[in-house]
Amino acid sequence: MQKTIQQFIAASALTFMSATVMAQAPVASQPATPGIDKRQANQEKRIAQGVASGALNEAEAKRMNRQQDRIAKAEAHAKADGVVTAKERRKLHRMQNKTSKHIHHQKHDAQHN
């Protein structure tokens, strides 16, 4: 008898929890920019690799990390109103195209500040 009541309580708790999770699900629809996040992570890795291999000196790496910060800020700004429009997405990709070229150039050119 005691066991049955415990099972009933456990089952009720479970039902209650899944109902809560389901009720919260629609709220969790934050604007996502997985493509931009992935490029950003990739670029940060390239900068770190450049520093490790000596292809980038500290000043260059610092400058590039600042550019990454600017993109992250622009991304947060684009998300702030809850919608990342196609235009905002294009702008973020354009910024990343620029920094990507910059990283490539600095990594494959002679050292110059």
Ligand SMILES: [Ca+2]
């Ligand atoms: Ca927006």
